[in-house]
Every structure is written in structure tokens, then in C-alpha cells.
Amino acid sequence: xxxxxxxxxxxxxxxxxxxxxxxxxxxxxxxxxxxxxxxxxxxxxxxxxxxxxxxxxxxxxxxxxxxxxxxxxxxxxxxxxxxxxxxxxxxxxxxxxxxxxxxxxxxxxxxxxxxxxxxxxxxxxxxxxxxxxxxxxxxxxxxxxxxxxxxxxxxxxxxxxxxxxxxxxxxxxxxxxxxxxxxxxxxxxxxxxxxxxxxxxxxxxxxxxxxxxxxxxxxxxxxxxxxxxxxxxxxxxxxxxxxxxxxxxxxxxxxxxxxxxxxxxxxxxxxxxxxxxxxxxxxxxxxxxxxxxxxxxxxxxxxxxxxxxxxxxxxxxxxxxxx
Numbered sequence: 001x002x003x004x005x006x007x008x009x010x011x012x013x014x015x016x017x018x019x020x021x022x023x024x025x026x027x028x029x030x031x032x033x034x035x036x037x038x039x040x041x042x043x044x045x046x047x048x049x050x051x052x053x054x055x056x057x058x059x060x061x062x063x064x065x066x067x068x069x070x071x072x073x074x075x076x077x078x079x080x081x082x083x084x085x086x087x088x089x090x091x092x093x094x095x096x097x098x099x100x101x102x103x104x105x106x107x108x109x110x111x112x113x114x115x116x117x118x119x120x121x122x123x124x125x126x127x128x129x130x131x132x133x134x135x136x137x138x139x140x141x142x143x144x145x146x147x148x149x150x151x152x153x154x155x156x157x158x159x160x161x162x163x164x165x166x167x168x169x170x171x172x173x174x175x176x177x178x179x180x181x182x183x184x185x186x187x188x189x190x191x192x193x194x195x196x197x198x199x200x201x202x203x204x205x206x207x208x209x210x211x212x213x214x215x216x217x218x219x220x221x222x223x224x225x226x227x228x229x230x231x232x233x234x235x236x237x238x239x240x241x242x243x244x245x246x247x248x249x250x251x252x253x254x255x256x257x258x259x260x261x262x263x264x265x266x267x268x269x270x271x272x273x274x275x276x277x278x279x280x281x282x283x284x285x286x287x288x289x290x291x292x293x294x295x296x297x298x299x300x301x302x303x304x305x306x307x308x309x310x311x312x313x314x315x316x317x318x319x320x321x322x323x
Contacts, residue, residue, distance in 0.1 A: 004156050006249040011198040014191075017069045017160035018167045024068035026095060028164070029058050033172045033305070040276045042292065049291070049304040052169060055280045055311030059094050061087040061237075062165055062188055062309050063152075069161030070150060071095045081106065081147040083134045085236040086115035087283070087310050088152035093122035104147065106137045111236055114314050131231070131241050153185030154244030162188045166195025169305050176204050177302035180287040182309045183208035183217050183258065184238040186247025192307070193254035205256040207296055209286040211263060214239035218258040220248050234263045237283030237310065259296065261289040271321045273308070279318075284310035 021028050036049040043049070054062040067088070074080075079102040082092050089105035096103035103124040107116055108131040116126045129137050141147045151158065165188070169176065179196060183189045189208040196204050210218050214231035220243040228242030251258075269285035269292065280288070287306050290296055296304075 004246050006246070006253055009156060009159065009194050009250060014160050014163040014195050014198060015167075017157070018164040020072050021065050021068045021161050021164040024072065026064060026068045026071075026098060027058060028064050028068050029056065030168060031056050033169065041272065044292070045300055047299055047302045047304055049299075049306065050173065051288075052165070052305055052307045053278075054165065055278065055284055055308045059087075059091045060310055060312040061091070061284065062162060063088045063091040064094070065164050066155075066158035066161035066187060066191070067091040067095045070155065070157045071099050073157050074148075077101055079145075079147050080104070080150045081138055081141040082150045082152050083107070083138055084152045085111045085239065086119075087237050087312055089115070089119045089124075089126075090122070090312065092150065093119045093124040096124055097122050104141060106134055106141070108134060108236070112314075112317065114316070115312070134241060153187035153240065154246055155187070156246060159187050159191040159194070159246065159250070162191030163195035165307070166192040167199070170196070170199055170201070173303050173305065175201055175303070176305050178296065178299055178304045179204060179206045180290055180296055180304065180306045181206065181208055182238060182283060182286040182307065183210050184214070184283065185240040185242075185244045186217050186251055187244060188309060189217070189255060190244070190247040190250035194250050197254045206254060207256055207290070208251060208258045209290040209295070210258060210260055211235050211238055211266060211286065212260045213263065215258070215260055216240065216243040217248065217251060218260060221252070221258050233266075235266050235282040235286060237281070238286060259290050261286055261293060261295060265289045265293050267321050270313070274318065274321070278308065279311045279313060280308045281310050281313040284308050
């Protein structure tokens with residue numbers, strides 16, 4: 001992808017993408033946003049906290065939003081390659097099937113085998129490789145097999161699609177004080193933050209949350225440029241090899257801070273949510289883990305939105321989490 005300026009992500013572009021996602025033949029769900037007080041989840045602070053249930057989204061995560069906008073802007077029947085630990089790959093495969101396109105997903109070897117099998121069941125090829133080799137294999141597919149690379153987080157169409165989640169939040173709370181978002185490569189965080197800020201909510205504080213062992217955006221903020229790392233976390237969907245260039249630029253402009261949670265806190269969050277009847281994968285719980293472990297400053301008596309970004313976790317995986 002060529003260099004894209006943060007200035008190119010405009011309010012008009014995001015609103016157009018929101019309409020594209022809303023009308024998509026992929027049938028993206030307008031997911032519920034429920035008050036924390038109407039659940040059995042523990043709460044150690046007062047305030048009007050809402051939970052956005054993207055774990056109930058079609059294909060099990062927010063990724064379908066960006067994919068819907070990406071595919072709407074590409075030729076039907078194409079030949080696409082991407083890299084994904086699972087959730088983007090699932091949405092990508094679902095879209096390939098609908099749009100009669102060929103597809104291949106390059107996955108890190110650390111991704112659950114069940115995710116690979118699911119993606120293959122939708123008719124898309126999967127190649128599993130060590131994480132440091134992901135882009136090498138993608139580049140080989142582009143050069144040797146004439147495939148078109150579809151980026152799973154560093155793409156303006158994808159980010160604009162994810163912004164639809166931000167607009168849905170504003171339909172419920174016109175001026176939220178705080179929004180807490182899981183962050184991997186930064187596509188969701190960038191899209192939501194841009195939608196909120198470009199809608200006039202200048203005072204809304206937006207926080208990204210990463211695992212300690214996979215904190216590429218946190219390190220990028222510290223080094224003032226997008227960086228990579230040997231990312232390792234139980235939250236594999238939040239562990240890309242590098243932060244996205246465009247997401248980094250947008251997060252620098254619109255995001256208050258990046259905070260970190262431990263893998264143990266993520267595990268505990270999965271269990272806590274499950275006990276309350278919410279099935280959420282490790283990657284989808286980071287924002288929730290940050291709130292219940294007091295990582296987000298000054299939320300007392302504030303309007304707060306916490307995004308549960310995905311629910312793709314099998315019964316076999318759930319057995320590995322504490323009661």
C-alpha cells in the first residue's frame with residue numbers, strides 16, 4: 001500500500017463508508033450496546049458504562065465492517081491474498097465466497113488450528129508460516145501468483161469501514177466521555193477514533209488497549225513512528241508483527257493513550273465475561289480487562305463505552321481458562 005496521509009480520512013469519507021457497510025450484501029449487524037448495570041458483571045466504579053457487543057457481529061467480530069467496505073470498492077471475482085490470525089481471515093473468506101472471488105489467507109503458526117479449518121471450510125486457501133515470514137509469503141503470492149494484497153489493518157477502506165462502529169456508538173450516546181478499544185494493528189482503534197473526533201466530539205478521550213507481550217502501538221507511540229516486535233500473547237488477534245502506518249498516524253492524532261494489560265488479566269476477563277453469559281475471545285476482552293483492572297484514568301461518573309470486539313472462541317479453548 002502506498003503512503004496515505006491521515007488528512008485523507010475525512011468525515012465525508014467515513015460517513016459514506018458507514019452507509020456502504022449498512023447496506024452491504026454481507027449483512028453487517030448493527031450490534032447491541034447495553035448498560036453495564038444491566039448485566040451481572042462486577043463493577044467497582046460509578047458511572048454510565050456501556051458495552052458494545054461486537055462479539056455478536058456476523059462472522060464473530062468487528063472485522064466484517066472493514067471487509068464490507070473493502071470488497072465494495074474492489075472488482076468482483078478478483079484473486080486476493082491477506083494475512084490474519086483468524087478473525088479478519090474469517091470475514092475475508094466469507095466475503096470472497098459472496099463476491100465469487102478467489103482468496104488465500106497467510107496465517108501465523110501460533111493461530112489456533114480450528115481457525116484455519118474454519119477459513120478453509122469457506123473455500124479459501126490457508127498457508128501457516130512463522131510470524132516473521134508473514135509478509136514474505138504475502139509478497140511471494142503477489143509477485144509470483146499475481147494476487148492482490150488485501151491488508152487486514154493498514155488500509156484506508158478497511159479503517160473507514162470500521163468507523164461505522166463509532167457512528168453506532170454516537171447513535172446511543174451523543175457525547176461519550178471515554179471510549180476504550182482493543183488494539184492490534186490499530187485499524188479498529190483508528191477507525192472508531194476518527195469517526196468520534198470528526199463527528200465533533202473533541203473532548204471524548206479514546207484509549208487503545210494492548211497486551212504487554214504484543215504492544216506494537218504502545219511502542220510506536222513511545223518511538224514516535226510505527227514499529228514492529230516479536231509479538232506474543234494469548235490474544236493472538238492483537239499480536240500482529242508491526243503496527244499499521246496509517247492507523248499509527250490516525251491514533252497519534254485522535255487517541256488519548258495506549259494502555260497495557262497482562263495475559264493473566266485477559267484470561268480472567270474471558271472467564272468473568274463468560275460467567276455473565278458473554279462469550280468473548282481473548283483478543284476481544286482487552287478493553288474490558290483494562291477497565292476492570294483500573295488502567296483507564298478518570299472514569300468515575302463518566303459516560304464510558306467499552307468495546308467487546310470479538311467472540312470467536314471454541315469450547316475446547318474455553319476449557320483452558322480459569323473458573
